[in-house]
Amino acid sequence: MSTVFQVLAFVGMSYGWFTWFVWKRKKHMDHMLGMISGMAMGMMIGLITGLLFGAVYQGDLYTSTIWGMILAGSLGFLFGVPLSILCTIEGTLSGIMAGMMGAMLGEMVPADKVKPLLFLFLLFYTAILLLLTKLIVSRGGQDAETKKWVFSIHNPILPAALLVGVFFWYQSIPFAFHIIEKGETTLEVVKLVAVDFSYKPSEIYIKKGTPTKVTFKNEGNVEHDFELVSDEDILIQTTSSTNHQHGKTAAKKVHLHAKPGETATVVLKATAAGTYQFYCTIPGHKESGMVGRITFL
Template sequence: MSLTYQVLTYVGLSFGWFSFFAWKRKKRMDHMHTMIIGMSMGMMIGLIAGLLFGSEYKGDLFLSTIWGMLIGGISGMIIGIPFSLLSTIEGTLSGIMAGMMGAMLGEMIPMEKMEPLLFLFIMLHTGCILLLSNLIGTGEEETPNRKRLITLHNPITPPVLLIGIFIWFQSLPFSNLSANTDQMHSQNHNNQPVVQEINLIASDFSYKPNRIVMKKGVPMKVTFQNTGSVEHDFEVVSTGKFVISSEANDNHQHGNMGKEKPHMHAKPGESATSVWQATEEGTYEFYCTIPGHKENGMVGSLVVL
């Protein structure tokens, strides 16, 4: 499971548990408590989601901002609805603003700085849940049976939970997230760009990897290998944004010989290579042009930084 899915899964599960916990005790809370809950949850989830998608879709701030705003705003709205209209509005707006800020952070900060910042946000999110749960549960009478259970009122639970999150966080695949960026930023002492190399494998019916990151103006050597049982190709959806500098063989260009739409083709068990570079930053889709293959999932994205 990728880093983004793991973090969002944890955030979603913790948010769901806390929402259920808070909703059951809403009768004992005043408007100030419910507003704080809505704003806190919307803001923390918006920041985390925005940061994740800002790093995932570097070069496409619009897309990462939309995702951050949606997840943050919907989270703040969901937790606020059972309380009051005011809590719903506060939670939604807080989530939207936090999603925007998180996406900008993910876009601006280098990949090597993302790990400590994401860890900080996750611990803040967890800390908010622990503090708010303790605030909500203050004054609850513990029955003998409940005292024997591990609950948030047990002083051992918070440190055990935080240590567990710390251990889990160390296992997240940050190395995979930063590998492409490290390669793009490598240059020789004369400040001349080196050729980036990428192996793109086509099977029936998917690409591996299905997301490629490259640097504008830096040549990229693409080796397209077909391990499937039928012929496959891939074409980048762009016009005039790429320059093909060399081709190792006939890549079945379909009339796109140019210097505009990178297009490579390989029969089963064969491969093709090509060197090209981007002239403009952005996020571009690529897919298999053979009829029916795109519809079966042979699509991916190319991010130019």
């Protein structure tokens, strides 16, 4: 699964659980606690989704801002509707504002800094949910159901385990989206690195119709290559790697080869949207995990 999908799935599931938890206990919550919860949810979800969309649609701040505002603002609105008008307003406005800020961060932050910043947002988001849950439980009375919940939520092992779980889950993601930076010319530049035996990133997003320079660098200990089956929708404009084709490269394939420490480049342009797989054609490398995808938006 892609980085974007996994992060959005985590945010969606945690949002759904916390919303259900709050709605079930709304009779025990005062307006202030509801407003704080709505504002926190809208703000953190806006920052996370805005940063994601800002990175994916880097260079198109309008699109990333609109998506961040709509998603976070809608979730903030939905969270607050059953609680109160004030909570609804707080959640909606916080989501809209944070979606804008997150999109601007995604646009401005260098591609290699997106991963650590997103990790901080996700960890902070999880910690806030745990703190709000404990606060709501402490004000929710002492019926039998609440006692069971208090027994678990007040156990210090639970929040620590959840935070550690988020850490290891995030580190396991093959951080693989959108590494597109402005080059010195009018071209977009995609940086792809090969190691033994994987690509970084393994998933790339490029805007269709934009001339894009793919820079393929081999940081592994053995030779690697990059082959993209392009059909007729991807036009190859220039390439620096034409003498190592394994006897099967045709006009419809983008192929780059690099020995350890070497770099190869190709300038291409997609005429239509679509998703294409790329892989290393050297025997055994694809089977060892050297595969990825390029999506033209």
